[in-house]
Amino acid sequence: MLKLKKISNGRKNVEQVKELLDSRSGDNLAKYRETAAGILKNVQKNGDLAVLEYTSRFDGVDFEASELEVKEAEIEAALKEVDQDFIKALKNAAANIKDFHAEQKDKSWQKQKKPGIITGQICQPLKRAGVYVPGGRAAYPSSVLMTVIPAKVAGVEEIIMLTPPDKEGKVSPVILAAAKIAGVDRIFKIGGAQAVAAAAYGTETIPGVDIIVGPGNIYVSMAKELVFGQVKIDMIAGPSEIMIMAEKDSNPAYIAADLMSQAEHDPLASSILVTDAPELIEKVKEELEKQIKEMSKKDIIKESLENFGLMIEVVNQEAALEMINLVAPEHLELAVKNPFELLPAVENAGSIFLGEYTPEPIGDYYAGPNHVLPTNSTARFFSPLSVRDFVKYSGFIHYSKEALKEASDDVICLAEGEGLDAHANSIKIRKQDQ
Amino acid sequence: MLKLKKISNGRKNVEQVKELLDSRSGDNLAKYRETAAGILKNVQKNGDLAVLEYTSRFDGVDFEASELEVKEAEIEAALKEVDQDFIKALKNAAANIKDFHAEQKDKSWQKQKKPGIITGQICQPLKRAGVYVPGGRAAYPSSVLMTVIPAKVAGVEEIIMLTPPDKEGKVSPVILAAAKIAGVDRIFKIGGAQAVAAAAYGTETIPGVDIIVGPGNIYVSMAKELVFGQVKIDMIAGPSEIMIMAEKDSNPAYIAADLMSQAEHDPLASSILVTDAPELIEKVKEELEKQIKEMSKKDIIKESLENFGLMIEVVNQEAALEMINLVAPEHLELAVKNPFELLPAVENAGSIFLGEYTPEPIGDYYAGPNHVLPTNSTARFFSPLSVRDFVKYSGFIHYSKEALKEASDDVICLAEGEGLDAHANSIKIRKQDQ
Structure with a gap:
């Protein structure tokens, strides 16, 4: 009952x-945070060496640095090994996900407010994204599609995947297949807080990224929180x-x-x-x-x-x-x-x-639609993972000599009102020349 | 020289x-974080009582709870007291800022992929935003415009401002004037980590919000970092x-x-x-x-x-x-x-x-364009403050009976491939009925 x-x-x-x-x-996260912080520090300082040590200790695999990256042949083998109906279903899902996320793409724009004044906004993809994929039974190929495809649609130049190896030093074939279908560029056999550290800071082998997304265990979550600001992250699920x-x-x-x-x-x-x-x-x-x-x-x-x-x-x-x-x-x-x-x-x-x-x-x-969603009442203010997470914006402004002259008095008045006279000076010195 | x-x-x-x-x-932030965490805890537990205590201790003002909110008469007085050229300049600036940010508004959309399949995305404003404005010489009316107007344009229902009182229990008239021009709904005389706490958790007097934005001192920054997840925040500048x-x-x-x-x-x-x-x-x-x-x-x-x-x-x-x-x-x-x-x-x-x-x-x-910008090399992945910060999205999906039937085999295959048979069951039980 x-x-x-x-x-x-x-x-x-x-x-x-x-x-x-x-x-x-759970509310006692301090000890996990401390452990993650120690790993971050070590990887930041010692790079590959630290990564290989942790991989040996936590995953039980003794890699050389050159073995961290999954080879093309492993991926090809995985695609053959996985059930072909499953591959077909993954491909159909990927097409739907791509189709939906394509609607989220934003454009750069500019407008001429009046002659001599142009303002605008540039929307550009991030350069490099790191997608974390947990190992073992929590390794979901559907999550690979959901995290990689928005990055791909955004136009991210290079997408790297980070996933822990099993005891034999392998990655699950379904994960490799999903990565291939989603469009991952490089895959590294590295997990835990050390993976987050390597992606955030870069090592000799693993390139530093601009954003780290994807679910993971408590150490991964803590490490993501700690590197936030050094890189962008998605939500902590x-x-x-x-x-x-x-x-x-x-x-x-x-x-x-x-x-x-x-x-x-x-x-x-x-x-x-x-x-x-x-x-x-x-x-x-x-x-x-x-x-x-x-x-x-x-x-x-x-x-x-x-x-x-x-x-x-x-x-x-x-x-x-x-x-x-x-x-x-x-x-x-x-x-x-x-x-x-x-x-x-x-x-x-x-x-x-x-x-x-x-x-x-x-x-x-x-x-x-994405399945990476805000949990625990945070849908009040957070949003599903989207193409928006993989782009960034810059504002831009152009004023002509005449337009600046016309705005001068207002800007000088505001700057002086805030007591910032070097700001006012920057306008005045141009006004004088006119 | x-x-x-x-x-x-x-x-x-x-x-x-x-x-x-x-x-x-600075890299030794631990002690600031600890102090901020203590203040957060106290305000979360004791509400107004804690807020009033901190206001007495840190700002040197002994308020009753009913005195925390700025009265309409104070705002009207401020608008008369401030230099009228400054008011005019603020209004011109506000119009330009509003004009620019209006271009950032996103729309909800839906599409019918084929008969029986609708997917879409709803874009809605956050309900309530809290804007922090530092006191003293760091109180910039221009920052009031830059943080409030995007929230206003997004359609946020209620915008509250939090700003510490001076020794006389007052708020600078230029700040009040800027708040009025920008469209702030309620203003509270409360600063520091206690302001962030009050806005994040809500107290008897101060309503809880969905997002806290705006610059502040190190305690404010630490408090914002700590309440992130409980509410949304803008970047830590x-x-x-x-x-x-x-x-x-x-x-x-x-x-x-x-x-x-x-x-x-x-x-x-x-x-x-x-x-x-x-x-x-x-x-x-x-x-x-x-x-x-x-x-x-x-x-x-x-x-x-x-x-x-x-x-x-x-x-x-x-x-x-x-x-x-x-x-x-x-x-x-x-x-x-x-x-x-x-x-x-x-x-x-x-x-x-x-x-x-x-x-x-x-x-x-x-x-x-906004002047709240990503600092310290984070423009690599962060963006200026924008209307986007004050909205959130929901995805939605509708499948008809027939459309679900058509997709059934793929979804069952994927769910079973991931070992999630209750997921597969949820599809199968509907398929059986057809």
């Missing part, structure tokens, strides 16, 4: 939901969550399946149903009992659902939407008949799945 | 320039810098004036001339000696120029541009005859000033 938490109605319950979600975050909004006639079997698909990721994942139909909650519970038996990760699903799952009963759809906006979930399914009618009322959510035939996995793998 | 550093040519000199810029950053690229016929008086206008900000500011004309360097030096005498901040200018100023001689324009791109300066002046010809070669710079009649102060105050 699954023991599921249930709450009903009322604005104050939002606090309960937030507390539940927050309780997933917390445990994952889904909220499903459903109504009386929603299909309980679908909802149960989708709650479980979130729960299987991690005992810390949170799966929440919110509905104005109390009878639906009971039906979903029954479906969960039934379906969980067949799941290979049933222990994780049970732990996740019992600790961080939640059934919320509200008075009406409006109350459900209010709850959703206050929680700001990473994933939101509107498993209702008319989801597009509700969409304008959704203010805070990372990715929104509309209708009963749009389960989260179609977005996790396939439809095109 | 000013003692100016000079280097010439050669790619390896870029390292010297970078070391010079880096040497401005380091010391400021300018690079001026000039040629044989460039006007040395203008260049000297512009180098000084950067230098007067801060002894840690860095002003760099890069040119292929050695004779120009000598002329600029002479001009500096001449003009510095008249400057009210001549001591700061001297200290900045001697410690962190630099004259760089290169072989040709190409070498100058290479140097610029490797340094990635916050401000770049192309003080040459044909600046637009060089613009496409500029890869890394926060804001670019084109031609001899476009000195940095026209951008600092007036032209429209």
